[in-house]
Amino acid sequence: xxxxxxxxxRSVAEAVAAAAIPGSAYLAAGTNLLxxxxxxxxxxxxxxxxxHLPGLDAIETLPGGxxxxxxxxxxxxxxxxxxxxRRFPAVAEALLSGASAQLRNAAxxxxxxxxxxxxxxxxxxxxxxxxxxxxxGCDALGGENRMHAVLGWSEHCIATxxxxxxxxxxxxxxxxEIEGAGGRRDxxxxxxxxLPGTTPERESVLAPGxxxxxxxxxxxxxxxxAHARYAKLRERTSYAFAVVSxxxxxxxxxxxxxxxxxxxxxxxxxxxxxxxxxxxxAGAAPDADAFxxxxxxxxxxxxxxxxxxxxxxxxRRIAIRALTQAAAGTPDRLPALPASSFASNAGAPNMGGxxx
Amino acid sequence: xxxxxxxxxxxxxxxxxxxxxxxxxxxxxRERLDLTGTKKGCDRGxxxxxxxxxxxxxxxxxxxxAISHDGAExxxxxxxxxxxxxxxxxxxxxxxxxFQCGFCTPGQIMSAIGLIDEGQAGEDPERVRxxxxxxxxxxxxxxxxxxxxxxxxxxxxxxxxxxxx
Numbered sequence: 001x002x003x004x005x006x007x008x009x010r011s012v013a014e015a016v017a018a019a020a021i022p023g024s025a026y027l028a029a030g031t032n033l034l035x036x037x038x039x040x041x042x043x044x045x046x047x048x049x050x051x052h053l054p055g056l057d058a059i060e061t062l063p064g065g066x067x068x069x070x071x072x073x074x075x076x077x078x079x080x081x082x083x084x085x086r087r088f089p090a091v092a093e094a095l096l097s098g099a100s101a102q103l104r105n106a107a108x109x110x111x112x113x114x115x116x117x118x119x120x121x122x123x124x125x126x127x128x129x130x131x132x133x134x135x136x137g138c139d140a141l142g143g144e145n146r147m148h149a150v151l152g153w154s155e156h157c158i159a160t161x162x163x164x165x166x167x168x169x170x171x172x173x174x175x176x177e178i179e180g181a182g183g184r185r186d187x188x189x190x191x192x193x194x195l196p197g198t199t200p201e202r203e204s205v206l207a208p209g210x211x212x213x214x215x216x217x218x219x220x221x222x223x224x225x226a227h228a229r230y231a232k233l234r235e236r237t238s239y240a241f242a243v244v245s246x247x248x249x250x251x252x253x254x255x256x257x258x259x260x261x262x263x264x265x266x267x268x269x270x271x272x273x274x275x276x277x278x279x280x281x282a283g284a285a286p287d288a289d290a291f292x293x294x295x296x297x298x299x300x301x302x303x304x305x306x307x308x309x310x311x312x313x314x315x316r317r318i319a320i321r322a323l324t325q326a327a328a329g330t331p332d333r334l335p336a337l338p339a340s341s342f343a344s345n346a347g348a349p350n351m352g353g354x355x356x
Numbered sequence: 357x358x359x360x361x362x363x364x365x366x367x368x369x370x371x372x373x374x375x376x377x378x379x380x381x382x383x384x385x386r387e388r389l390d391l392t393g394t395k396k397g398c399d400r401g402x403x404x405x406x407x408x409x410x411x412x413x414x415x416x417x418x419x420x421x422a423i424s425h426d427g428a429e430x431x432x433x434x435x436x437x438x439x440x441x442x443x444x445x446x447x448x449x450x451x452x453x454x455f456q457c458g459f460c461t462p463g464q465i466m467s468a469i470g471l472i473d474e475g476q477a478g479e480d481p482e483r484v485r486x487x488x489x490x491x492x493x494x495x496x497x498x499x500x501x502x503x504x505x506x507x508x509x510x511x512x513x514x515x516x517x518x519x520x521x
Contacts, residue, residue, distance in 0.1 A: 006359070006377035006423055031419045034380070035400050047377070051424050076413075080476070100490020101471065103401060105413040106420065238489035336482035 001034075002043045008052055012179055012213060018048045019209040020181055026050055026211060028072065028111035031103050036116060040125045041132060050110075056213060059084055065219030068177075071110030071212045075165065076101065078109065088217060089330045090168040090228035090247050097232050097339035098164040100239045110212040113166060113176065113192065114204070117159035117269070118241055120144065130156045131200040145306030147243060150315065151299075152268040157200030158305035159269055161193055164339070166271040168230055168247035171263035172221035180210035189215070193270035200269070224249030224261060228330050231322040232265070232339040233314060242266035244315040245339065248322035250286060257281045257290070262298060262323065267315050274298035274319070286327040288320075295319040361426045365389060366435025374423060381425060382406045382417035385432060393433035393462045397492075404491035407463040407470070408432050414470025416490075433462035436469075444515070445469050448508040449501070456495035467491045468505045472512060479506045 007024075009015040019026060023045030027033060036042035050056065056072035059081050067087070069078060078084055079095035099107065121127040121140040128137035140148055140158050148158040166189065174189040193204050206212070232245035245265035251258040260281035264272040277298035284290035295316040302312045321341070362371045365385070372388050382399070385391045385408070394417060397405030401419040408417045409431040436443035445468045448454070455461045467488060477483035484505045485498070493501065 001378050004377065006421075027421070027424060029419070030421055030424070031401055031416070034419050034421065038400065047421075049424050076474075080474075100404065101474070101487055102404060102407055102414050102416045102467065102490045103419075105470075106410075106415045238486050336480060337486050 001037045002040075002045075004044055005046045006049065007046055008049045010052070012053055012055070012211065015048050015050060015053060016179055016181055016209060016211055018046070019211065021046060022208070024048055024209070026110075026114075028108040028114075029074075029106040031099075031107045032111065032115045036123075039123060041116075041123055050108075050211075056110075062216075065222065067217050069109050069215045069217075071108060071214055073109045074105055075099070075107045075109070075112065076104040079104065085334075087222040087225050088168070088172065088228070089225055089334070090230045090249060090326075091165065091172070091217075093334055093338045094164040094168045094230040094232075094245075094247060096334060097230060097245075109165075109215055112163055113189075113212055113215070115162060116203070118162045119148065119159040122159060131159060131196070131203070134199070134201045141306065143306075146308045146310070147241075147266075148305050148308055149268050150302040150304055150308060150311050151264075151272055152195040152270065153305045154196045154198065154200070156198055157196035157269065159196070159200070160266055161268065161270050162241045162266075163271060164230065164232060164242060164245060164265060166193075167245055167263045167265035168228070168249075169215065169217070170271040170273050171247045171249060171261040172217055172224070174221075175216045175218070176212055177214040177216065178206065178210050179213050180207055184213075186216075189271070190273050196269050203269075221249075223251055223259075224326075226330055227252055227326045229322050229325040230339045231318050231325060231341070233318055233341065237337060237340060237342055244311055244318045246315070246319045246322035248319070248326040250281075250323070250326050252286055252327070255285060257284050257286050260294070260323075262294065262319060264298065264315055264319060267302070267311065276300075277319070281323075286323075288324070291320045291323040291327075292316075294323065359423060361422050363422070363425065363427075364429045365391065366431060372422070377421065377423045379422045380418055381408065381410070381420040381422050381430070384422040385417065385430075391432050391434050394466075395459055395462055397460070397463075402492075403460070403463075404467060405460050405463040407466040407491065409466060409470060412473070414467050431466070431469075433465060436465070443469070444511050445472070445504070445508040448504040448511070452500040452504040452507065453497070454500035454504040455493070455497050460491060460493045460495075464488070464491045464493065464501055468501075468508060471505065472509050477505075477509070479509055481506060484509075 025044035085092035227250035234240035249261035395405035397403035
């Protein structure tokens with residue numbers, strides 16, 4: 001880990017002012033940043049500690065019903081907030097399907113948005129990576145790339161954004177509150193992360209020194225609570241990033257879908273909202289045909305970036321699964337394995353089963 | 357640049373001078389306070405061997421900067437037994453053979469205490485396994501670990517009831 005100067009601001013304004021100096025990075029929990037510093041991928045000269053700032057750790061319901069989540073709220077705290085989980089169950093399920101209990105107790109809302117890709121080439125400083133070091137090339141393109149992007153990638157970068165949390169958030173029209181030297185601004189989460197294009201080193205619309213201070217979900221997002229699920233395929237049952245994932249929300253009346261939301265994870269450098277697929281579901285009966293059609297539309301533009309053509313079919317299937325589960329209704333209590341395709345045998349003890 | 361951090365570790369306050377802000381909570385515990393019960397496995401938040409309770413919540417101490425947690429209350433494996441009496445989770449791990457080599461065990465036990473306190477898993481083995489998935493055991497003692505956590509959950513609930521009565 002490189003040496004750095006440690007700075008503990010007392011207010012958001014002080015933090016933003018401190019971060020104006022080049023080489024600065026914000027420290028939230030550090031669950032991703034410290035890891036990247038240990039392997040030399042991140043080398044900030046100054047760490048601006050957000051952990052002692054007032055006013056960033058509240059979950060507030062705003063007049064009108066929107067919810068505002070402070071950037072320093074911990075993942076576990078949000079997922080287990082009863083009111084939040086009741087109104088936004090797919091978000092809680094996504095949070096609880098990510099990382100481990102230890103990491104969820106530490107990792108923050110803002111940090112989740114800002115986490116870096118888990119592309120192995122990005123994490124290996126001996127490899128060429130345009131995202132880490134612009135202009136050096138992309139060793140992932142010709143390398144082990146079965147986990148890489150199938151949507152929105154370019155020949156400059158095929159990395160994915162690893163977040164689970166962001167997938168239902170983008171489906172539910174989340175808005176990111178940002179503070180910088182120029183003041184405060186809001187940006188839809190859908191526009192927050194950038195696709196790689198020719199500048200994969202630009203991962204979000206944040207200008208240098210800008211800070212995520214909160215994420216808001218509009219009141220309407222709670223309208224999907226009765227039919228909202230997150231589904232995620234992993235290479236082991238728990239504590240793994242998504243190969244592909246999907247968040248689905250439905251509003252159903254008189255046997256018809258009034259409004260649908262669908263977003264995919266693990267497929268692109270950003271959480272992938274599937275708006276055309278959503279539009280195809282409006283007015284349809286919530287059945288297998290409609291869900292298959294929607295999944296086809298969601299992945300219509302997909303193309304493999306390497307040895308990952310299987311992810312296109314897998315993404316269709318996880319979208320269908322999330323929509324099917326959403327249509328069946330949000331369970332009263334989250335399953336033992338959140339977002340998992342594996343389920344225990346109707347609550348029977350499974351001491352010798354597959355997941356031991 | 358010299359800086360100091362004050363931590364309460366196993367109910368004992370410590371003020372430690374740091375000449376470098378890079379020190380993690382894990383390294384501070386092991387190298388500065390000689391509390392080597394907390395283990396360094398991967399040092400990257402992937403194995404759970406370094407699990408401690410930080411202000412009552414289980415976290416990976418390898419991914420926490422000590423300087424950022426000035427004033428925090430920490431509990432480690434060394435602080436569990438009272439006098440000669442083992443903590444119920446420690447006793448359950450022995451009763452159920454919940455380890456072989458023992459390297460992951462302090463992290464497993466601290467994680468189990470965190471899990472039981474969170475109250476989400478109860479005595480459901482599937483929920484216990486899911487809740488303990490942040491702690492790897494390369495000897496593969498998972499079955500015993502699951503049984504131990506369930507037994508400790510039960511015995512601690514009974515103790516709490518007896519105390520309340």
